[in-house]
Amino acid sequence: MTHPDSHQHAYPSDIAFTPTVKALQSRNGSRDAYARMEEEHGWQTRLTPDVAGFIEQQTSVFLATVSSEGQPYIQHRGGPAGFLRVLDDHTIAFADFAGNRQYITAGNLAENPKAHLFLMDYAHRRRIKIWGEARVVDDDPALLAKLMPEGYKARGERVIVMTVRAWDVNCPKHIPQRFEAADVAAALQERDERIQQLEAQVAELKREAAVRGD
Known part of the structure; x- marks a missing residue:
């Protein structure tokens, strides 16, 4: 798996701010502000302790993948707090519980490793977006056992490991408090x-x- 710091981008946010996106920002008047952000305090590629704590507190997240044909797919993942585990400052992993057996996420990752995690904390009106590459691990029962939440009534089938390339925290505007x-x-x-x-x-x-x- 390629380390996030080795990817050839001028700025970490270039993973999302493609030339077309930047052109639209320029057309709509926001490019200068984002250019300053890139220069002064751009997106980070390593998970800070604060963000790692936020990730491991979540009980509900969304995982986005893309097929080889470019078809996006978003799947909900849930479990007790701590089911998402930060293994180090650029790696997130979790046990993939048995579900409806469609295997769309696993199939997409077999074809295209690009993935995105969207984490929303409604109570505190905070959201974090994480870009990276993910892979399915089918042959590591020790890792699967390590990632299974203790006492949780679910059957782990495999592990999904995500290497983080960039992350960003959004403002709380328009997030309903629940x-x-x-x-x-x-x-x-x-x-x-x-x-x-x-x-x-x-x-x-x-x-x-x-x-x-x-």
């Missing part, structure tokens, strides 16, 4: 317990007032 059902339930339980405590305190104060004859 929360996990489990987090909402926990917050409501905490609220109800606090209400019960306050009601008990009020009842005790009323009893004390009655004894004093207030």
Whole structure:
């Protein structure tokens, strides 16, 4: 697998900002701003600890691949937090659980290794886009066992390993704020317990007032 730093791009963002994209940016007035971004603080190719933590917190992500004919395909991947594992600062891997057995993603990667991960944190209105190349590993049971979430009721069939070439964090504009059902339930339980405590305190104060004859 080619290391991301070895790919011949003037800037990491060139993986997405093709000449045609840059021409459209120029036509629509945004090229100067993105040119400054490229020069001053462009996209990164290595996963920072903050981004690695964000990746491993996700329970739902989207993986995009492309067939040899150029047909894109986006597949949802889900699991408990930590099912996405950052193996080092340019490698992400996860167990591929048994599903509907269409094998579109695996087939696309056999023909074209280019892949994209789209991660969305609705609660904190944060999204990260990751470009790279991915490969399917069918013959490494030790790695598969290592990546299987403990206690999760799923059957791992293979491993998908992605080498990161570039990543970018988008602004929160237009991201609806949504929360996990489990987090909402926990917050409501905490609220109800606090209400019960306050009601008990009020009842005790009323009893004390009655004894004093207030």
